Amino acid sequence: MTAKAFISGCAGKALSDDELAFFRDERPWGLILFKRNIGTPEDVCDLVASFREALGDPDRPVLIDQEGGRVQRIAPPHWKSRPAARHAGLLYASDEAAGRRMAWLQGRLIAADLADLGITVDCLPVLDVATAETHPAIGDRSYGHDPDAVALLGAAAAEGLMAGGVLPVMKHMPGHGRAVIDSHHGLPEVSASLSTLQKTDFVPFKALAGLPIAMTAHIVFKAVDPDQPATTSALVIDSVIRGKIGFDGLLMSDDLSMKALGGEVGERAARVIGAGCDLVLHCNGDLAEMRAVAAAVPGLAGRAAERAAAALAHRQPAHPLDREAAEAEFMVLAERSGWPPAVA
Numbered sequence: 001m002t003a004k005a006f007i008s009g010c011a012g013k014a015l016s017d018d019e020l021a022f023f024r025d026e027r028p029w030g031l032i033l034f035k036r037n038i039g040t041p042e043d044v045c046d047l048v049a050s051f052r053e054a055l056g057d058p059d060r061p062v063l064i065d066q067e068g069g070r071v072q073r074i075a076p077p078h079w080k081s082r083p084a085a086r087h088a089g090l091l092y093a094s095d096e097a098a099g100r101r102m103a104w105l106q107g108r109l110i111a112a113d114l115a116d117l118g119i120t121v122d123c124l125p126v127l128d129v130a131t132a133e134t135h136p137a138i139g140d141r142s143y144g145h146d147p148d149a150v151a152l153l154g155a156a157a158a159e160g161l162m163a164g165g166v167l168p169v170m171k172h173m174p175g176h177g178r179a180v181i182d183s184h185h186g187l188p189e190v191s192a193s194l195s196t197l198q199k200t201d202f203v204p205f206k207a208l209a210g211l212p213i214a215m216t217a218h219i220v221f222k223a224v225d226p227d228q229p230a231t232t233s234a235l236v237i238d239s240v241i242r243g244k245i246g247f248d249g250l251l252m253s254d255d256l257s258m259k260a261l262g263g264e265v266g267e268r269a270a271r272v273i274g275a276g277c278d279l280v281l282h283c284n285g286d287l288a289e290m291r292a293v294a295a296a297v298p299g300l301a302g303r304a305a306e307r308a309a310a311a312l313a314h315r316q317p318a319h320p321l322d323r324e325a326a327e328a329e330f331m332v333l334a335e336r337s338g339w340p341p342a343v344a
Contacts, residue, residue, distance in 0.1 A: 126142055138176050167311065170208055
């Protein structure tokens with residue numbers, strides 16, 4: 001049976017009977033996990049397996065946001081902590097090869113952690129170019145202020161993930177770095193000219209347009225569409241994401257639960273699909289909202305289905321890794337970057 005064009009969250013560390021019935025009936029393309037869903041490694045493996053069993057699909061995508069820094073859904077005591085992306089940027093500023101190696105190793109080691117759990121897609125790299133005004137919601141999640149460096153480090157992280165058998169999702173297209181408010185709580189507007197955006201914010205995404213999956217930004221780009229955020233703007237998706245950036249891969253929205261988008265959640269989902277996103281992302285695990293999203297989205301078909309199939313075809317078996325040696329090498333580089341911070 002065809003998957004529907006959405007990715008769903010769930011409420012807890014195990015799927016309820018109602019959630020299992022919902023997944024069997026509505027058949028989302030994927031499941032995304034958050035900290036509320038993470039128990040022991042065994043708990044996570046069981047949750048992932050039960051989702052796939054409900055759909056009768058052992059390869060159904062399971063996603064997570066595992067970046068490092070403030071965005072680590074799996075964390076100590078069961079998993080190692082990782083630095084924010086900015087640390088690779090800081091090391092790159094003094095030693096380009098070392099910075100790229102640090103970003104690659106972080107991606108590769110994250111992939112190893114996720115693969116152990118059956119998680120196959122990571123919402124990384126963050127390709128947002130930082131500015132002096134960048135809101136802390138992005139902050140040190142960005143590799144830095146230089147678009148070319150962001151592109152190189154993001155590419156290294158994505159390559160590390162793929163070497164570990166995990167698909168990357170670049171975000172937040174076409175760029176979140178100029179937002180001065182948090183899109184979890186309000187709708188940011190960016191007034192920069194299209195020329196400026198093309199020279200800065202769009203650069204990393206254009207450089208990595210061959211990656212299989214991307215996530216949109218809930219941001220109004222006034223130079224392109226003064227009325228709609230990128231996620232629900234056919235103008236931004238057609239002319240910028242598919243056009244100027246040249247991305248023809250699988251495009252998913254950022255989370256519909258965020259307050260940047262107005263209206264009922266079902267209306268939001270319909271607008272996202274209508275604007276040209278291939279998949280709707282809904283994260284909060286509220287079953288009533290999940291049902292409204294499922295009712296509003298179609299089955300994956302046409303170009304969206306082709307892009308989804310092409311994205312999954314990018315996933316290859318993990319390359320061999322000496323994990324102990326990789327961890328040791330990574331820690332040397334991380335310490336050179338200033339992580340972890342010294343304790344007074």
